[in-house]
Amino acid sequence: MLAGASPRWVRREDVPEDELDSERAIYRVQAEQSGKPSQVIERIVSGQVERYLKDVCLLEQAFIKQSDRTVKDVVQEAIARLGENVTVRRFARFQLGESQERRTEDQNPADKETPAGGAPGA
Numbered sequence: 001m002l003a004g005a006s007p008r009w010v011r012r013e014d015v016p017e018d019e020l021d022s023e024r025a026i027y028r029v030q031a032e033q034s035g036k037p038s039q040v041i042e043r044i045v046s047g048q049v050e051r052y053l054k055d056v057c058l059l060e061q062a063f064i065k066q067s068d069r070t071v072k073d074v075v076q077e078a079i080a081r082l083g084e085n086v087t088v089r090r091f092a093r094f095q096l097g098e099s100q101e102r103r104t105e106d107q108n109p110a111d112k113e114t115p116a117g118g119a120p121g122a
Contacts, residue, residue, distance in 0.1 A: 005056075009058070010088050010091060058088065
C-alpha cells in the first residue's frame, strides 16, 4: 500500500481523544485570532479537525498511485476482489533515502584484508 503523507494511526478511531482536543484548541485559537465571527468558529474548527484526520490516518489518505481514491477505497476493492475480509491493523512507514546502517563489526575480518580481485597476500 502506498500513501503519500506520514500517517500516525491506521483509522480515525485510533486517534486519542486528548490529541483531538489539543488540535481543536489550536484551531479554535487560530480562528479567534483571525477575527472570525463566533458562529462560524465551530464549523471552521470541525473542518480543520476533519482535514487533520485525513492527514494522520492511513485509511483516510489518498492512495498515491490514484489520488482520487483513498487507501480505504483500495482495501474495500481488495475485499471485493478476493472475497476475503481484509483488515489493516498496523503499518510500517519508510521514508525515501532511509536505510539501515551497515554494521562493520559483523563483517568477517578476512574480508577486509582481501585485496580487490585476489586472495589474501596475492
